Amino acid sequence: MHIVMIGTGYVGLVSGACFADFGHHVTCVDKDRAKIDALLDGRIPIFEPGLDDLVASNVAAGRLKFTLDLADVLPQADAVFIAVGTPSRRGDGHADLSYVYAAAEEMAPLLRDGAVVVDKSTVPVGTGDEVEAIIRKARPDLHFSVASNPEFLREGAAIDDFKRPDRVVIGVNDEHAERVLQAIYRPLTRNEAPILVMSRRAAELTKYAANAFLATKISFINEIADLCEKVGADVRDVARGIGSDTRIGARFLQPGPGYGGSCFPKDTLALLKTGQDYAAPLQIVDAVVKVNAQRKQAMGGKVIAALGGETQGKTVALLGLTFKADTDDMRDSPAIDIAASLQAAGITVRAYDPEGMETSKAVIDGLVYCKDSYDALTGADAAVIVTEWDAFRALDLARAKRLMANPLLVDLRNLYSRKDVERHGFTYVAVGR
Structure with a gap:
């Protein structure tokens, strides 16, 4: 052909x-x-x-x-x-x-x-x-x-x-x-x-419906994660418990800082508009969009709370800028909202991403871009894992502690076990745990 x-x-x-x-x-x-x-x-x-x-x-x-x-x-x-x-x-x-x-x-x-x-x-x-x-x-x-x-x-x-x-x-x-x-x-x-x-129209709608459903799973587990933190449960156990049900499935049940990227944000909005145009309002999708926007905005506050509310003169290391690993795509990345919240509070933000640094420079102003993870951690009062890159899954925590001004790890992707992190003298804050 x-x-x-x-x-x-x-x-x-x-x-x-x-x-x-x-x-x-x-x-x-x-x-x-x-x-x-x-x-x-x-x-x-x-x-x-x-x-x-x-x-x-x-x-x-x-x-x-x-x-x-x-x-x-x-x-x-x-x-x-x-x-x-x-x-x-x-x-x-x-x-x-x-x-x-x-x-x-x-x-x-x-x-x-x-x-x-x-x-x-x-x-x-x-x-x-x-x-x-x-x-x-x-x-x-x-x-x-x-x-x-x-x-x-x-x-x-x-x-x-x-x-x-x-x-x-x-x-x-x-x-x-x-x-x-x-x-x-x-x-x-x-x-x-x-x-x-x-039919052609069914195929067009299938794409939007698929992305809206996946976005719904993400927003759902993020809300469950918030509830887990309040009641003293581990969201990983809950996700495993419900994801084992073949009617639900385990994929897209990993809590985090909210979805971003080239598809979910724009496709959920476009599907909402289609529903309005055809007088078929999509209330679940509307809630998903609102929950995700609130989620990304709340993550900066989660970091500030982990710092005890003290922000002036503080430095935070953002590990990961892209909306997910293995891409250089910054579109609607949670890192954008997190960085903005921290900067608005007077915090200096040092950042490193394996592939997204150049893309980020056109999207986020005022970051201190670093050559690697440990460069970003130097002098930081908190380290925040934003993106689940492999490069962040096995950090030398002993070295990180020596470099940081304060041993605080905010793990927004739940990459680490609390026991391992705390054994190295860190304060550990995760999502839904």
């Missing part, structure tokens, strides 16, 4: 490289010259484990190419994937679909007869209808299809998720689109990955 991927962001680049690794001929197109130049030079503009090697091997094999010129490659494409950004629109939380519609308008005069246009971007219900209408208006005699194929990739594990998915969702309104997408994903049948075929 000849595939064109419009957009070389997280979804487009990972998907394009994986499709090429399946044996398809893929061209990734982007308007950002700097990004395309970097890719042509072998430099990957995002951090994702294994992606640099995957891109390099498929470029060398001649299956993966990059270009700025859509007109040069689109007329030969069997399938055109739209993988552009759909950020939250200012003011109402609705997904900004301007990039999706612009892509549809630009591709319309270039599509060959029989081409399948696939929305890979996360889009609200009915977006495929509008994309189809845009192309139909420009090319009323063209035989083409529009499909929905949402992604379910976890940052930090995206390649494995793509190649060994729990499921592949294909939303189509005609048999031709189904045949083309089944052919594209045929290599996955060796892994017995289920391919779920449904």
